[in-house]
Amino acid sequence: MRKYCDLHLKLENEKEIFEAAKLIKEMGFKVVGLTFQPTTSIIKIKEFKKFFQEFNIDLASRVDLKPKNKIELLSTLKKLRRKFEIISVECDSNKIAVIAARDRRVDLISFPLNFKAKFTHSIAHVLIGALEINLVDLIMPKTSRTVILNKFIHEAFIAKFNKVPIVISSGATNLFLIRAPREMAAISLLFKLEPLEALNSVSTIPLSIVERNRIKLSRFYIGEGIKIVE
């Protein structure tokens, strides 16, 4: 059976997070990525993980970076990589996008709706992580829905052409913007993804990112292909 995963929940209100756990379980998610502030303590992250475990949901800690320049990006990556399981970079310029794409510490890159940066073939070609598409932009459109759909179709096309994995997330900022996994896959069919690709982008692809990073963060991991065997 498929394990569904939503890697991007941006819920800030603690009460809402607790309510969301129940809803997420009902919707059929097994793994969820919750965005934390970079300053959040590890104890608090563990508390949330424990709470979600009561609902049989695996919580992955995530941080969203929005760097202004290369130095800021590299320094925050150095600081936060060992603390969070998923690191996402919201690219505000093409320069930042290229640097984030090349860096293997970055798991996901996404492009905001301000159109300052664009997902191009040259970025896709060097991208080590995955491209993230946040459905919240389409569910709660700030501009015309056709413009946003066009952007997502363009991004999905480039990603498919360059064999870049696509991760579809809700990007929900409140409880009412969370969508069930099958619905998320159905929306991504609008971006001209194949049905199997759409299902993989809400299940196997995000799951493999979480699993890979957990192995890397474990104390047994030394380097690529090397680990301590007890």
Next chain:
Amino acid sequence: MPLKRESFRYLLLKIITKNINAELNREKLQSALLNSILNLFGETGLVESKFKLLIFNKEKKFAVVKCAKNFINNFRAAVALITNLNNEEALIFIAKVSGTIKGIKKAVLSFQSFNKKNGSSQ
């Protein structure tokens, strides 16, 4: 020559509103669903969907709809893009899909007993 019968899917929709006491009615839900399909897929899409609202429960906040089998993914996308019901922030999600009305009625019964057990008003 035998004619191929049209096949349908029956869907159990669960509705969650921000205001628990929000007044919902059948017409509002139907128009929200129709408008969403119309906006996304146009009039031909709406005809292809063969959508029909069969059951609506105001108290338990669930509905059963019927739609064409080959339109199911489009219907899911249309449902997912609904954010408002009767000017109230709302979330609609598909809790169960079945090929027969009998199957969906079974799911409705288990859904009602689940609500009773948990004592939830939604």
